[in-house]
Amino acid sequence: MYQTLNQTKEKQIQREEICLEDSLKSLIEVTEPYYSLTNLSIDEENVLKADVNKQLDCAHEVKGMSYSEAGRHLAILGSLALAKSNPVKEKHYYLATKAYVKRVYQQAYDEIEHVGYMSTIHFDRKKGIAKGYLNTKTGKKVYTITVEYQVLSWRLFERMFKQHKQETPCLEGYNPYAESIPLFDLKTSEDSSSATLGVINKDICVGHFDDYPALPVARIAQVLTSIAGIQNNASGLTEPMKIKHVILYAKSFLFAGETMSVKSVLESSTESSDENVIDTFAFSNDDTEYSARLTCWI
Known part of the structure; x- marks a missing residue:
């Protein structure tokens, strides 16, 4: 009898989790495979x-989930928190514009399974802030994060970016987010480096966003982490x-079909503490103003 009651309760909890996830996912513009949260x-x-x-192995960082991937999952979870806080229950774009991420557990580790936690700390019609952290399933707190978002209704977004509307690829079974984005035309020196990605293929933007494929901020951060490494x-x-x-600033989109280049600058190096501060920048097409900036303290 007790076993039957427990099974019934577990099934009810599972139904509630599915209902919660479905209702919140319908309010954000991020889909699989970029969205990969479960058991919400x-x-x-x-x-x-x-x-x-x-999902991603990052050659330039110690073993464990990389900064950029942790930022990806937690920022999506944060957008769900904002969607729940938003009194207007229709689809919005929650666009990450700034993030501060701190690695709490500095050692290398091999665990795959993690648990993310995010909550809203500010919300208004145009802006939201969420914060939280990422643990391994065994309880190691690996990262803390605070993310600021610009909030746009789907109508306003489509008016603002209608020139970037294009067919979204259907790539069943393909997950570009399990692969690092390669760099080309790499040039390095002791105090600066540069490289290009060439033209951004919409296949590597799948799930972000449907009909308006753009390279996710967290994927830009992955590229910037690579050039920092x-x-x-x-x-x-x-x-x-x-x-x-790290501190990440995202000022503008990098849509599919645009070209992207990156550069890094060694801002400071202290031999006594072995600490480097590296500034990295992403540029769209031939723009002189950066689209994204990532500063790393190493």
Whole structure:
């Protein structure tokens, strides 16, 4: 009898989780495979919780989930938290414009399964802020994060970016987010580096966004982390990076069909503490103003 009651309760919880996830997912403009959260739930303090697995190996960072991938999953979870806080229950674009990410657990680790937690700390009609953290399933707190978002209704977004509307590819079974984005035309020196991605293919933007494919901010961060790692090596450090914290600014989109270039600058290096500060920038087409900036403290 007790077993039957427990099974009934578990099934009810599963139904509630599915209902919560479906209702919140319908309010954001991010889909699979970019969206990969599972077992979404919420506690009495309105903290959203979701399971997520590490998908990407980052050669330039110590083992474990990379900064950029952690930012990807937590920013999506944060957008769900904002969607729940938004009194207007229709689809919006929650666009990450700034993020501060700190790595709490500095050691390398091999665990794949993680749990993310995010909650709203500010919301108004145009802006939202969410914060939270990422643990391994065994309880290691790996990252803390605060993300700022611009909030746009789907109508306003489509008016603003109608020139970028294009057919969204249907790539069943393909997950570009499990692969690093390669760099080309790489040039390095002790204090700066540069490279290009060429033209952004809409296949690597799948799930972000439907009909308006754009390279996700977290994927731009992955590329910027790569150029930071290359810069770190060029400055004489050969071990994988143990990044202490990063600040990311995203000023504009990089849509499919546009070209992207990146550069890094070694801002400071202290031999006594082995700490480097590396600034990295992403540019669209031939723009002189950056689209995104990532500063890493290593």
